[in-house]
Amino acid sequence: MPDIFIAKKESKVNIDSSLEKKANHHKKTQLERDLKISRKVSFSNQKEDEKIILFLRAHFITNFPWITISVILVIFPIIIWVTSNFVNISLPFITAGLITILILFYYLTTFAYVLINFMKWFYNILIITNLGIVDIDYSGLLYHDVAFTKLNLIEDVNYIKTGFLRSLFNFGDVFIQTAGGKENLEGIGIPNPSGVAHVIADSIGKGEGSG
Amino acid sequence: MLSQIQLEKEKEVDNFNTLNLFLNVNIWIKIIMLLLIFMYSIFSFIIINQVRAMNKIIYIPSTSHMLFIISVVHLILAVSLFLAAVAIL
Numbered sequence: 001m002p003d004i005f006i007a008k009k010e011s012k013v014n015i016d017s018s019l020e021k022k023a024n025h026h027k028k029t030q031l032e033r034d035l036k037i038s039r040k041v042s043f044s045n046q047k048e049d050e051k052i053i054l055f056l057r058a059h060f061i062t063n064f065p066w067i068t069i070s071v072i073l074v075i076f077p078i079i080i081w082v083t084s085n086f087v088n089i090s091l092p093f094i095t096a097g098l099i100t101i102l103i104l105f106y107y108l109t110t111f112a113y114v115l116i117n118f119m120k121w122f123y124n125i126l127i128i129t130n131l132g133i134v135d136i137d138y139s140g141l142l143y144h145d146v147a148f149t150k151l152n153l154i155e156d157v158n159y160i161k162t163g164f165l166r167s168l169f170n171f172g173d174v175f176i177q178t179a180g181g182k183e184n185l186e187g188i189g190i191p192n193p194s195g196v197a198h199v200i201a202d203s204i205g206k207g208e209g210s211g
Numbered sequence: 212m213l214s215q216i217q218l219e220k221e222k223e224v225d226n227f228n229t230l231n232l233f234l235n236v237n238i239w240i241k242i243i244m245l246l247l248i249f250m251y252s253i254f255s256f257i258i259i260n261q262v263r264a265m266n267k268i269i270y271i272p273s274t275s276h277m278l279f280i281i282s283v284v285h286l287i288l289a290v291s292l293f294l295a296a297v298a299i300l
Contacts, residue, residue, distance in 0.1 A: 040272050041270065041271050041272075042269075042270045093236040097299040097300055098244070101292070101296045101300060102244075105248060108285075108292060112255065112285065115258065115281065115285060119261070119278070123265045136269055138265065144265065146268055
């Protein structure tokens with residue numbers, strides 16, 4: 001007797017390939033690069049069958065302000081040294097040893113400034129897997145926030161790309177709304193936000209536990 | 212009687228020296244600098260802990276290791292600066 005209804009097998013496995021196809025479809029070099037990186041990355045609470053589809057962090061150009069400040073900070077003592085040759089200021093309590101320590105301390109603090117800002121960029125990550133989304137927010141030395149959401153809890157995704165720089169370098173903010181009560185996830189300054197939004201939108205409602 | 216007067220004079224000189232030392236700018240600069248660098252060393256230790264904690268959350272091959280090594284070098288530099296300040300200032 002022929003079957004009237006045959007239940008389809010779980011679509012969990014297909015999500016990975018379909019999203020990869022979707023990402024390939026957009027053929028954006030940044031997305032391809034993200035896919036390449038994602039194969040080597042692992043995160044805490046990652047399940048055995050969980051595969052990373054997209055590994056996203058802010059566009060490198062978003063580092064421009066702090067890199068500029070760092071360059072100014074590095075040059076600043078040299079400017080002071082050059083100008084001090086023309087101006088004769090004599091303070092008896094400033095010794096050569098003190099100047100040496102002050103300069104070394106200054107450059108060490110500048111180094112820390114660079115390190116912390118790099119960490120802020122490096123550890124602000126949005127990961128899209130075949131089972132869910134992981135949002136890692138790192139906004140300072142004393143604060144970091146990690147949010148995990150299953151794909152079937154995602155309700156909506158949208159992106160914003162405003163401004164000259166964002167249009168020029170093709171980066172923007174991606175916002176992911178989750179089912180009531182749960183916190184919303186966001187990726188700030190993500191490269192190719194439209195491609196990412198499409199990949200996420202394609203996976204809405206899929207994943208573990210979906211009908 | 213004479214020796215008692217001499218002792219009192221010596222005490223006064225001692226007090227004056229202590230006061231002079233207390234008002235000496237160099238001493239205060241040295242104390243402030245050492246305190247600052249000491250606080251900075253603690254801060255660099257916090258950076259190491261943060262890098263270690265973040266590497267547990269997300270592991271990116273090679274880069275995670277590199278960042279940890281950089282933060283350790285940063286701590287070593289901070290401690291070295293503190294020791295140099297103790298010796299030089």
